[in-house]
Amino acid sequence: MKLKLVLMLVAVFLVGCSEQKPPVKVLSNAWIGFTPLFYAQEKGWLKEANIELSTVVSLGESMMIFSSGDFDGMTGTQYEFNKLKSKQFDMVPVVMFDRSNGGDMVMGNIDIDTLRSSDQAVDVVLEINSINMPLFQDFVRRHHLENVAFNFINKDQSKLVSYIKQQTDIGPTLAVTYIPYNFELQTIGFKILASTKDIAELLVLDALYVKRDSMQKNQHSYQKLAEAVQRALKDLHENPKVYYELVKHYLENPSYKEFKASLADIEWLSPPFSEKLQNRMQQIDFPYQDIM
Structure with a gap:
């Protein structure tokens, strides 16, 4: 009887392991608007969402690694998004972070x-x-x-x-x-x-862009990621100093004063978007319909 119970437990364990999806792999560069990702990483929320984050220094490095590596998505502006599309990557924005407003x-x-x-x-x-x-x-x-x-x-x-x-x-x-x-x-x-604060016509949007098939296979993970971003922003507003201490090493270790100044140069964005912003997005062919 005991042997039978042990075998059943082993079988359940093996089934559970086999059902565990491989992690969703995303790339991000050092940018103040992506700190909710870094904060979520430090808090363990990305692991809960089955997301594996890799960080690089620059947008150019991020583009190069994404184009040659096995990644599901990367953060960037719509410029990088359009570059990837021109290289035949079928990408879609799934999580919005911010608009550059002087950054x-x-x-x-x-x-x-x-x-x-x-x-x-x-x-x-x-x-x-x-x-x-x-x-x-x-x-x-x-x-x-x-x-x-x-x-x-x-x-x-x-x-x-x-x-x-x-x-x-x-x-x-x-x-x-x-x-x-x-x-x-x-x-x-x-x-x-x-x-970008002086140039109202130049809309610079920062988002997480992922391969379309990855979005379809991993909707639950991306939804949990979007929720983690909002949790991070809530913590930022409630206790910015604690938030800063967790993310500063991702940003070349700026002072707290510099960190606070950086926040003034972006505008956090999340759906639902205003009609005015939707019109601007349509003008630059930015597909916002799948953003969570």
């Missing part, structure tokens, strides 16, 4: 008037295959800088700052960056020349 910026060691009259090539350090490029192009158009010669230097955000700091005889230089990397540039004299 993406063009910085420089010269002002715009000096830049406009420059008779030498101006270095522009940026992540070329990211939202950095359309942001810079908009900056050039708005400030009528089409006649300025630019020398593009492709660096991910972690290397962008160190590259600029290593230049012993630096000339006129622009950096296209985003929080939290702007803080270190400010310490060496770079100032913000333009940002």
